[in-house]
Amino acid sequence: MFRYPLLLLLAILLLATLPARARDGQPCRLSGRVTDARTGEAVCGAAIVVGESRLWAISDHEGRYLIPGIADRQIELHVTCLGYVACTVPLSLGDGENTLDLTLREANLSIDEVVVTAQTRTETSGSSQVIDRRTIEHAQLININEIGSLLPGGKTAGDQNLTSGSSRIALHAGGGSEMGNASFGTAVELDGMRIGNNASTAETAGTDLRHIGVSNIESVEVITGIPSVEYGDLSNGIVKIRTRRGKTPFLVEMTVEPRTRQMALSKGFLLGRDGSERTGILNVNIERARSVSNLASPHTAYDRNNLNLTYSNTFRDRRDRPLRLTASVAGNLGGYNSEADPDEFKESYTRTRDYAVRGNVQLEWLLDKPWISNLYVQATASYSDKLTETNENRNSASTQPYIHTTEAGYHIAEQYDDNPAADIILSPTGYWYTLSRTDSKPLAYSFKVRVDWNRRVGEAVSRLLLGSEVTGSGNLGRGLYYTDMRYAPTWREYRYDRLPFMHNAALFVEEQLTLPVKQRSLLRLSAGLRADATLIRSSEYGTVASLSPRLNAKYVLWENRRSLVSDLAVRIGWGKSVKQPSFQTLYPAPSYSDRLAFAPGTTADGTTFYAYYTQPTTPARNPDLKWQYTVQQEAGIEATLGGTRLAVTLFRNRTVNPYMSRTIYTPFTYKLTTQADLEAGCTIPSADRIYTIDRETGVVTVLDRTGVQAPQTIGYRERNTFVAQTQYTNGSPVERWGVDFTADFAQINPLRTRIRLDGNYYRYKGLNLTEVASTLSSSASMADGSPYKYIGYYAGAAAVSNGSLEKQVNLNMTVITHIPRIRMIFSVRLETTLYDYGRNLSQYGDGSPRGYLLDSSSDYFGASVPLNDRGRYVAVYPEYYTTWEAPDERIPFAEKFAWARDNDPALYQELAKLVVKSNTSYYFDSERISASFAVNFNLTKEIGRFASITFYARNFLHNMGRVRSSQTGLESSLFGSSRIPQFYYGLSLRLKL
Template identity: 25%
Template sequence: MRLLTLLVFTTLFVLPRIGQAQEHALRIRVLDPSGSALPGAIVQLEPSGAYLLTNQEGNGIFQAIGPGALRLRAQMMGFETLDTLFAEGQTPTALTLTLKSRSLELQEVTVTAKENTSGLGTSSLIEREAIAHVQPNSLRDVLQLIPGQLAINPSVNTPQQILIRQVSTNGAGNAVAQMGTAIVMDGSPLSNDANLQANVNILNSSPGAPAPFQSVANQGFDLRQIPADQIESVEVLRGIGSARHGNFTAGAVLVQTRIGDFKPNLTLRANPNALQLSGGAGYRLGERHAISADVDAMDSRPDPRDVFNRFFRRQATLGHQYSGLAGDLLIRNRLTLGNSTASRALQADQDPSQRSWESEDRLFRWNAQLIMQGNNTWYDRLEGTFALTRNAQNSFFTEFITTNVGPRPTFFTDTTGVVPFGPARYLNITTVEGNPLNYYHRLEWTKSLRLGNVAHKLVLGSELRHDVNRGAGRQFDLETPPRQNFSAGDRPRTFDEVPALNQVSAYLEDRFLLRLGGKIWSWQAGLRMDHYFLSGPEQRVIGTDWQPRLQTALALHPKHRLRAGYGVHAKVPGLNFLSPGPRFIDLINFNFFAPDPDERLLVVTTRRIEPDVRELRSFLSRKGELSMEGELGSMRYTVNAFIERTSGGPSFVRQPFIAARGLFEVEALRPGQPPLLSESPTRFDTLFLAFDAPVNNRGLVNQGVEFALDFPEWKVLKTALSVNGAYIRTKSTVEGEEINPNFIFRHVNAPFIPFFQAGQGNLGRQFNTSFRFIHRFPQAGLVLSSLVQVVWVQEDQVIGFDPLPTAFLNRRGEVFRVSPEEAQLPEFVPFHNLTSPEQLLPVRRPPLTLVNFRMNKEFQAGRGFAFFVNNLFNHRPLFQDPRNVAFVQRNLSLFFGAEVFYRL
């Protein structure tokens, strides 16, 4: 903290007192294609970050333009963004900008992701035209445009996640990466940390198995809840983030939605699985105010013939924008209301188990942004971002259970007592009601200055995150509990006992330019501090992470730039890990099931287990990358080599539990009454049982190369080519010794429980390329694009597997270690972790080709029709998996869809 305090003091009181270089004013006028003024257009300068909103006459003025190279960016809803670069010493004093209306009649329409070469981090920018061309149902569909991602069919029937720079390996590794991916909407991160919509069930399932209903608890945010039609742009940070971005490890998706003045529009989209209607409009109210509204509605089924499974989404956003203080103050407020529901209806005539479920999420989110500029003052820019999100999450599942007549314990503490017998056939209804509340704010100060010949841009900021859930929790009738076995008890739990998760952060960053032999050398050095603690029913400090980040770029040539960087990122686990709740084990001490119900007697001992999570911490990712970007002739290129090491990822692990049980004997049988038992147990035995607990034990290593090539348009064919792809190698392993969870339940009376070595996991490799041919016919208002995607390499295998135990736990709770030679002794052979040799074989799939086609046609500007076909030739070859000799059909299924769009 002393170091951070010193940096803050230097930033606020020392550096601003250094003299400024000579500055001049720059007058801006923004017009539309007809020459009329464009009020409300935003013009921003880089690297200072200064901005202005044009007045009713389309005019604005920057009072203080410093020396050095300058980038000017003008944008307005419904118009093409205009980027203008000025070399050092060439900045004019007056400038007129003409923005082109968005239309397929333009000579250049960008329908792919663009590599962002203006900053020092590796990121892709997807703008409105590319988003519309994808014809997306949700944000997830948009993200298939970034390098390394495979094409997908639009689907909202299951929760949607994304893996950035990672090959899918195993469930635990994928969940860590998805949890470590940040989704930032209009400057405020969306939080999934207070999502407790989970289930407790170890019946024939692995630790951390998903709930019977749809939920993304313990994972990342569900991307299908974000409609794409109101999105203005998406920037995907794949590499090292700025110090202002925190609480993520894998990457960040920065979403900017539209607000302000824009023309009314309506889109109707349909495909075999979904029907979607969206629209919006924005209006100016005088010179200072603008209001806007966006609505979205969608209904979807996994199959049009399926009347039992359904997902629907309803969402509306109201926006208000205010500009004051002669344009130096900008305030934006957004209010979003929404409801999304996934369900599986009861099929009583087809499913004797009467399984059904539903998961509903009602949303309230308020987001506010406040930006204030200072001209020749102690700040260039002050920014505040505030967000409050409240969800009402209601889930349930039902099942008609057939089991043995057994106990129905009701104890919530360590107790031995009489419990009733439960029926062998009953209907269970389990509900999970959560009310997560997330509060976030960020305050940021920016100042540009010069120290000698070096220009600096200093950024200082702080953040606060607060996540809490005060729902009714997971509830069911104790007489008809969910299906359980292995003496695993189950109890209802209210979320009122769950603590709140808090994160306090501070960051400082310096962006500066040096000259090296006449070449420009850009630097970005930052330091971020995140401090996490719990409050409320449980008060505990989780820890503090210091995250240095350094990025640099050297212009080797006017058309070529070399970038390098190293950074540390951290993410705190959610409340379901930090407060998993008690686990229960119910042991039968005496069981007498007489024909006469009055004579029956059942005695049970309940053990309440509180998983020890005091050592659970945040997990870290250390990233390094080296990149080259520039132009070869008229072709733009970007090549990135990266390595990312994530350690301490959270997951649920099955822990052994030694249960001591006392057994009673009958002293007398009594007609019409329960038998008389001994006052105390006559003998004792011990059982090996288990419970699931969260630990930091998952490691990920991602490394590879990604590239993007943009070729100029072939004028004769009106066709451009964009190529991107990636080679990615992912290793997901266990960082600590673990038991074999299946051994406990198969060998209850075994004398030992074996432990096995760390390092077991999965290795995946993938190399894919995407060739996108974009055909533009401006006079006809037509854009055609075809995607040829080739997966050249797709491999996976089990690694680090060793059948020999490294240690044993005996029934007295003692752990003793064994050498590899001792583990092969005859008495230990039954404890080996055996698997078939086929399961250890590497799986190497042959190359696979996919062809997709998309068309956008405008009959008039902003009004037209769009159509797409995925897997145009229905190429779905069979592949025989050597591990189970089964045939698997690869590639996307043939899929198509259409939309009609209309803009006034």
């Protein structure tokens, strides 16, 4: 989309380093007073920000504010305060002192300008949507993971049940089967503190945000475009959550849904005063939410118990330079708890803690120096306790081997009572419960320093941003363990708290230029560069460096023109962002190959004394692993056409080096003593036998318990097989592109009604060509009974498909009626999926086919032609294969397989086992799902100034129609389908006391 983005970026950064030229006057000052429109009283704690300059002020207890060092003369003031309507004031300034008094209106439904939809941020150069508190309340969100339903083309989840932890935020992404780790690359920040999932050893996915209470959220900004270089460790956009800060009355919120209950209490306390000084504001929020998975069995539930404390204060020195201090601490005590159905084993359950504590300190100082305008410092720390406890019922009529050894060699099973520390213990017989615990304790910290320098460069207004950030993450958990080793199945300890922490240091610089072009026209340029160095001590990775250049440009052609098109602006953006790996990617668990070496017959009491050969392998860490990154490009247009506000964004995201796992196979040999060997070489009666095995040689010796016969050595046979290790590597690039749009039509005044259209077109293509190895299961064998000895190497996956192509068109229409006189607003939202296309792919990067079309499912040979809705079975071969005897010799599979068919039937039969086939004849046919829709209803009514009530119903027409698949020709019901929300409803009551 842009041929020379780096050159343009460097040019802008070079311009930023030039000294300021002749100025049109020195920086000026702006002061004034903020008051309540209804009472005339001073408004304390209002934030006044000058455009995107980061020049700011906070009104004091008398409502007064002062902003020094303003370089521009044509500005926009953004004024926000908790409980009041945010406003933007365009202003022309003169040299020296300027005065402007501001009046804020209380945020309620009696005013005309009430918004209950996500709004495009027009003052920024990149694509960004803002969802305010009123919108969150009207949508009645309980799970912040559902914020994506408010974005263009978003779909509503009918059931916000917190017992399901599978919902993650993923911007500009489709279903969960997509490659590229979209949710993992979507960053989430809470008051500037990253809520990440890097320290997870169990997944490479986005953060589960169920533990974050929604009642304390003031606004959410979703940046789907190219973010500032200030934000790192992401590859798919960022969600910025801002909690309440400021003076408020007591706020009580109660929400009831069929399977969820929520209650919250909030208050912003203005602390004591001493003369003209105040000691700050303390915001307190307490929330409890509980969801059950099934009304018929309310024991299985997720609980959220939040406490949030935020202290804020603004100090001023003798020169009236404000220093803003914000300190917060928040925590959650909750989690998931399942209790079995009364008809099942009553002691079976799964309990998962979801405990979290977060601390955050921010300092922002408006210094107003010639060489620095603003200083920002932030320090954060977060700690989670995610202990999962599982109690499972197990049973067995005979003893089973539980292998616990971590040492190489041969080991024989022993009774737990005889040797509790045995390498292999024998399980009990009958019925019992096994209690396991998985202890994960992620810990993360960050420290950020940022400075801003605002100045004029000729006619241009410049804002230079410089900063540094240090972050770290680790896991203090114990991992999986068992409290009673008598019942511990095959398992080895793998402690998370012994894994090295991952540290990252970053430097970033960004220049923002605002250039007046002509009257009512201006050009905004933003270019930045971020340098990261990720340090992982005591590991193969060492230090990994990366650069992230980013560029945004916006040309405002005109604003507030008296014409059909009153506002018009175009924008483009390009950028690279890097995502650090998760601990699952960095530290795969050690592998152990356990092969049965000896299994004598079962004794009269049901005991079998198994022996195994164990071959441990060190973690298959990949020193060549590269950090995943995404190259984003976007272009957009914003316009006001006849009172209708339009915003259209075209985006293209290419994710490079996505994290993926593969298996490495290493040949090894062990000795196997069979029952036939035992009977042929042992004359000791079975009741008197004592079995031993040499740990080094694997030779089995039988002792006579009575001492009558001498020890007898048993014969064996050698077995050749493989050790399997999991290693994380980088997959092939993944591409997503599409169009987002919104159209907010002018209000129909007689009906007090607005109509909003929003939607998107989304296209995803993922094609994995990374080489992966695969063989048959460890129990598979050759025709002669020996272990299977061939390894196949496939392009992308040992499957018929190595990727997919998906397309979707979504269109939503929202009709919003607002009646200020009775303080009521209600909306009806029609959500539709007009086009839903999907297709499995099996091809190489140049589009040539990877598989062969078969005439029948029993064939192995066919035509290598492109797959174009032929309705045929498909076979996929490995690119080549290796043998146990020669693991480094690559044998082209297709050529050898064809030769073996005519010349070596035995080899042909063995190689055929490596061929993978589609299980249906239509697997690679295109699938188009017919259109579907759902209608949602929301109503909010204020009762005076002190109470409000919200009711919503998802899919309230209870659409249970049918959709048709072009691939199979079959129809399926929408009932219970994920394509539309199920019928669901809720009621919320809010009180101001």
